[in-house]
Amino acid sequence: MRFGDSPESDNFEDRTGQSGGGGMNLGGGLGMILPLVASRFGIVGVLILVLGYCALTQLGGGGGMLGGxxxxxxxxxxxxxxxxxxxxxxxxTEQVWSQVFQQAGAKYTPTRLIAYTDYNQSGCGAAQAAMGPFYCPTDKQIYIDPAFFNELSRRFGAPGDFAQAYVIAHEVGHHIQDLEGTLDKAQAAQASSGTAGGNQIQVGVELQADCYAGVWAARSGALEQGDIEEGMRAAEAIGDDMLTKGQVSPDNFTHGTSAQRMEALRRGLSSGNPSSCNYAR
Structure with a gap:
């Protein structure tokens, strides 16, 4: 991507290299499916965490890009x-979404991005690197361990600056959903749905965040040759079917398949219009 001398956001806090204190807290904020724990905990652990994620979502947990x-x-x-x-x-993202909101007669309130190492505290509970990047609607902040970018490249075969920007823009997409009331509506709908239905609702939420990331990229003016391909590789690598390697039933998917995530990102990139991202309900 080409940002040149583009402004740097002030809504950024570097907590890397600090001790966050505390251990894993499953009381909130697990905004991910955590499928990548399969390699360490096996398929039973994955299924337990999938169900745990659904419960946390209904209690107000944040939304994340992927598990692990x-x-x-x-x-x-x-x-x-x-x-x-x-x-x-x-x-x-602040420039783009401020413009979008202004065109709709509203004012955009930016999110804050917290970069941390290993673990830290969020408004949704403990933030841990093993959780992957996530957005916490309680404190309106994004939490990312930058080491995840190395994992994205080495472990998932999705290198490149746009792949990294896609991670951030996806979480900003969850913030947009929070401002729009989409997250509250989705959680309310999940409360009256079974596990499979609740997961399907969450898939829609995640795909919309992917699409919003594409909308941002299309409007950013920073794309260079090869960037879209980088984004597509990243979206493909973190699809539920790819991450779980067919060991988890589609009823337990919470982020969408590789094909769905690629299509959602592509839709945002092609349209540049958030109204085209009608995945969530």
Whole structure:
């Protein structure tokens, strides 16, 4: 991507290299399916966490890009280049969504992005690297361990700056849904749905966030040759079917298949129009 001297967002906090305190707290904020734990805990662990995710969603947990994140450990300070990139991506989303909201006669209230190492505290409970990036609607903030970007490249075969920007833009997409009231409506609908129905609702929420990421990218003016291909590789790599390798029933999918995620991102990129992202209900 080409950001040049684009403004860096002030809504960014670097907590990397700090001790966040506390351990895993499953009382809220697990905005992910956590399918990547299959390699460490086996299929039974995956199914338990899928069900746990649904319950947490109904109680107000945040939405995330995918399950599982960095397996690295130990404090690691964010390097200046990555910090600048994350700030510029966030700044670009603020510019784009401010314009979109203004055109709709509303004012955009930005989210805040917290970069942390290993684990930290969020308004939704403990933030841990193994959870992957997520958005917490309680404190209106995004939590990302930057080591996840290395995992995205090495472990999932999805390198590139747009793949990383897609991660941030997807979580910003959840913030947009929060401002629109979509997350509250989805959680209310899940409360009266069975597990399969609740998961299907969550798939719609995640696909809309993917589509919103595409809308941002299309309007950002920062795309370069090869960026769209990077994004498509990332969307394909983190589909539920790809991550679980056919070991989990589609009824337990919460983020969408690779094909669905690619289509959602492509729809946003092609239209540049958030009204085309009518996945959530």
């Amino acid at each position: 994140g960095s397996t690295q450990s130990g404090p690691s300070k964010l390097d200046p280049a990555t910090s600048k990139f994350m700030r510029q991506v966030l700044g670009s």
